[in-house]
Amino acid sequence: MIASKFHKRSLIAFIHDFIAVIAAWWLAYLFRFNFEIPPDFQLSFQENLFWIAPTQAAIFYSFGLYHGLWRYASLPDLKRIVLAVVLGAVIVPFVIYMLKLPILVPRAVIFLAPLLLLLIMGGSRVLYRSWKERRFYNLKNSEHKSVIVLGTGSTAINLVKDLIRSPDWQVVGLLGDNPKKLGTRLHGVRVLGMIDELPVWVEKLGVSHVIIAMPAASQSVRRQALEMCTHLGIKALTIPSYADLVSGKMTVSQIRDIELDDLLGRAPVVLDTEGLHDLLTGKIVLITGAGGSIGSELCRQIMAFNPGQLVLLEVNELALYTVQEEFLAKFPAIAMAFVIGDIKDQARLQQVFARYQPTVVFHAAAYKHVPLMEIDNAWQAVLNNVYGTYQLAKVAIEYRVEKFVLISTDKAVNPTNVMGASKRLAEMVCQALQQSVLHAENNGTTPAKTCFVIVRFGNVLGSTGSVIPKFREQITKGGPITVTHPEISRYFMSIQEAAQLVLQAGLMGGVKGGGEIFVMDMGDPVKIVDLAKDMIRLSGLSEEDIKIVYTGLRPGEKLHEELATENESTVPTQHEKLRITLSDQVNEQWLDSLVDWFATQRVLNDDEVKSALAKWVPEYSDRKVDEQSALTEQKVEITG
Structure with a gap:
């Protein structure tokens, strides 16, 4: 039915243009003779039309003037009409004068007819489009x-x-x-x-x-x-x-x-797509924590580079099932393996690496919620974030993984909480393992080198457990929104930008021998209270509708995050949004001591964990925020 309708419209347009040829030549004769055409020229006009009109029509058809709809007539359509009319204007005098046909055609008509034809054909299309768009008559539809x-x-x-x-x-x-x-x-x-x-x-x-x-x-x-x-x-x-x-x-x-991303005002990431194709295309890529917000977004970004196979490792069954349903529907052409496993389980890691032989590993699995890891869960945070990273990295070295990318956090800088300290310790583990790989390579005891890359960034908008979903839920319930402190600020970036920069850093890692810590350009820090106000406005409400309540800083929480310590300097890279931190790297003996410590430990309580972290991470301090700078636990309510 659609095809029939289209052909019907094309036929009408063809008939219109055929009649336009006749009208243009008739008007040209009328204008030439002041609307009193001599009988001889009237006969000439009639004889000419028998071959001029079909010739023009054939030219119009050959230029594809009837493949589109007049409603969407545009500049390219007008160009085709001009070319068709000009070609016809050349052919007609060529036939008449070059072949010396006994036909009376005034020169003025030969020049005037194409102009009139162009006006009729182009004007009809423009008028029709204007009418269809309700602009010609300035009509207003009440449903608009x-x-x-x-x-x-x-x-x-x-x-x-x-x-x-x-x-x-x-x-x-x-x-x-x-x-x-x-x-x-x-x-x-x-x-x-x-x-x-x-x-x-x-x-x-x-x-x-x-x-x-x-x-x-x-x-x-x-x-x-x-x-x-x-x-x-x-x-x-x-x-x-x-x-x-x-x-x-x-x-x-x-x-x-x-969306909140629009209010951040961050420029898009420019990726080295050619280099990333070399890193990822056709390769076996393993992502830990693949069911989480960061891990799953990394998978989406990697899909664009057509990996040979994507191995998604996740300990959470529901999270892995969710991404499995999404990815099988969206990326049916990519080979994928959905694997349940714990990064602390060395036997399971050995089994997975032996079967799939990954070339690149992105390590996104971590416990990251600061207050939750601070009380009752400190030992689990250290086991997962540090010991799990060690086990994964050792297996990666054993199976000659080319790139191992650890996703870290700005909370690892001068950490004041268990989560941040555990991530800093994981960074140090990777740097120590890099030293052992380089040492083995120099001694000729390993045929392939694993390059470790560490990437730090701040908060990701909308990631699991972040403040954004919490604020959204509080707004849905009518408020109030709870903010810990009026001055608290964080670095924010979109999850897409974070994943893209992780890929870019993974590509660039190794320029200084491996073990580099890449710091993302996070822009300016954003006050959490400003973020709350933005979300209220985005919901179509005002601060009079949704109240903001200050509750006081939570355990281990900083007022402001940092991207590098006082002892770390940063140097630029060839990518404007990535810098490399220069810091002292730990050695193999330090790592051996840490591993021995894990091997001899029972389950530690929170105080024992924090005491041990202060030993292993010199920058870590379980310091409390000054009572004068932080709010008391008493809730302070503001509106507007």
Whole structure:
């Protein structure tokens, strides 16, 4: 039925153009003779049409003028019409004069007819498209959602072009930041004013939606726009991220709700795709903690490089089942193995590595919740994050893994909690193992070298156990939102950006012999209370609707995180978002002592663990936040 409808429209368009040829030549004769055509020329006109009209029609068909729909007529269509008409204008006099046909055709008609034909064919299409888009008669559909677009750049222009074709939207104007564009029209839509005039135009035009189409705008500009929309009680939307637009995953017209990522204002990651193809394409890649937020996102990013096989190792059955269901549906062409296993279980690791022989390992498995690991679970945090890393790394060396990437955290810098100290200790274990690998290689006792890479980054938006899901749940329940301290801040990045930089660091690791600690450019720290306010606004509410309650710092919690210690200096890399920390690395004897300590230990209580951590991690201090700088445990409530 669709094909039949399409052919019907094509036939109508063909008949229209055939008649247009006749009309153009008739009008050309009329204009030439002031609407009084002599009888001889009338006969000449009739004789010419018998071969001119079919010739022109054949040219039009050969140029593919009937493959598209007039409703979507565009500049390329107009170019094809011009070329077809010009070709016809060349052929007609060639036939008449070169072949010396006995036909009376005034020169003025030969030049005038193609111009009139071009006007009729192009004009008909433009008028039809204007009518279909309800712009020619300025009709307004009551079902349209009226919208103002913020932005006047190329992205906003493309968005307007798409929206005016949509039956769901009516673009009533644009607001921008360039005074030179005021009053101009972009695809027929007027630039009304500047962005800060939004309240005036919302009231004047009665719009219900605002679309922010400024992918290069700063964080403050986007936040200001969102605040204005929240205050005005209208819906704020945005376009896909710059990275999605460039990759082709999404188009400008795929409008979506504003997310926290949009307010961070972080530039997209530029990856060394050629190098990553060398690292991952066709290789066996193993990811621990593959069911977690970081591990599963790493898997998604790795899929783009077509690995030979992806081995997903996870101790949580439900988490592994969830990603299995997703990945089998999304990536059916990639070979995958979904493996239940604990990184502390050496026998299981031996079995997995012997079967799959991975080339690259990304180690994302960890206990990471700071307060939970601080009380009653300190020993489990050390066993999993440190001893588990050691067992995994030793097996990786045994099976000649080329790259071993440890995902660490900014909480490992001058740690004040068990989780951070255990991750710092895991870093030191990998650095010590790197020294043993280099020593064995220099002695000729190992044929292949495993390169250890350590990547530190801060909080990931929306990751499991993070503050974002907690705030979202509290808002859903009507509040209050609980924040520990008005000054507490954290570094944040999107989970996609974090995973991409882990891959990039994994590729770059080894430039200094291995064991390097890569620090991500986390941008500026974000106050948690500002994050809470942003989430309230994104929910379409105000701070009067959702209260914010301060509860006091939790055990082991810092006011501000750091990315490097006082004893560590950082140097830039060839990637602008990655730096390498330069720190003293521990040796093999230190590692032997640590392993012996694990071998002789019973289950330790929290105080014993913290005392031992202070010995193994010199930077660790179980220090409490100053009573003057932190809030008391008494809840302090604020609104607005």
